[in-house]
Amino acid sequence: MSVARESIELLGQLARILWFEGTRHGLRDREWMALRFLSRANRFSRTPSALASYVGTTRGTASFIINELERLGYLERKPSAEDKRSVMLNVTQPGRKFLARDPVKALVDALGVLDQDSKLHFRDTLRHVLDQSDEADRKHHADVCKRCIFLREDRTTIAGKTVVEFTCRLFRAGIAEAETDLLCTSFEHHRP
Numbered sequence: 056m057s058v059a060r061e062s063i064e065l066l067g068q069l070a071r072i073l074w075f076e077g078t079r080h081g082l083r084d085r086e087w088m089a090l091r092f093l094s095r096a097n098r099f100s101r102t103p104s105a106l107a108s109y110v111g112t113t114r115g116t117a118s119f120i121i122n123e124l125e126r127l128g129y130l131e132r133k134p135s136a137e138d139k140r141s142v143m144l145n146v147t148q149p150g151r152k153f154l155a156r157d158p159v160k161a162l163v164d165a166l167g168v169l170d171q172d173s174k175l176h177f178r179d180t181l182r183h184v185l186d187q188s189d190e191a192d193r194k195h196h197a198d199v200c201k202r203c204i205f206l207r208e209d210r211t212t213i214a215g216k217t218v219v220e221f222t223c224r225l226f227r228a229g230i231a232e233a234e235t236d237l238l239c240t241s242f243e244h245h246r247p
């Protein structure tokens with residue numbers, strides 16, 4: 056068996072920790088996925104439609120997931136600052152605390168003991184596979200601003216100090232530096 060095929064088969068077995076029957080700590084796998092995503096999503100992606108796209112479900116199913124997370128006190132809806140007709144989904148403090156019980160923690164801990172180079176190599180390998188799979192399926196996975204073709208970076212030097220400003224060319228909005236590490240479902244990667 057080729058190393059590439061063996062790796063993907065191992066990935067498939069790891070996926071069983073992400074996708075499971077029933078509940079873990081009271082949440083179904085898709086509810087965990089939604090809570091995990093919303094805790095890391097930027098302001099453009101903390102919406103019901105972006106959540107549906109990330110989880111790979113219909114707006115109706117996403118709405119059930121949102122209602123359940125809201126009922127448990129892990130999520131709250133607020134009017135969007137960008138568009139008053141839309142809502143923004145925010146993970147509450149209890150929701151962030153609850154994420155410490157995330158079933159994927161076992162995987163994170165297993166990777167955590169590796170040296171930094173191995174962790175970076177593992178992450179970059181998965182990104183490469185996702186980028187290539189996007190090409191094949193003509194779709195886009197969610198990823199961070201700092202890898203996105205729409206992020207513009209402007210550097211100016213004022214009194215000897217360099218100031219960096221980020222702008223999203225898709226949403227025509229400023230992006231704070233801390234936001235460049237958050238997930239976005241409108242992300243597009245650079246193509247060679």
Ligand code: SF4
Binds near residue numbers: 099204241242
């Ligand atoms: S730069 Fe890309 S990833 Fe960032 S907000 Fe804009 S579309 Fe999303």
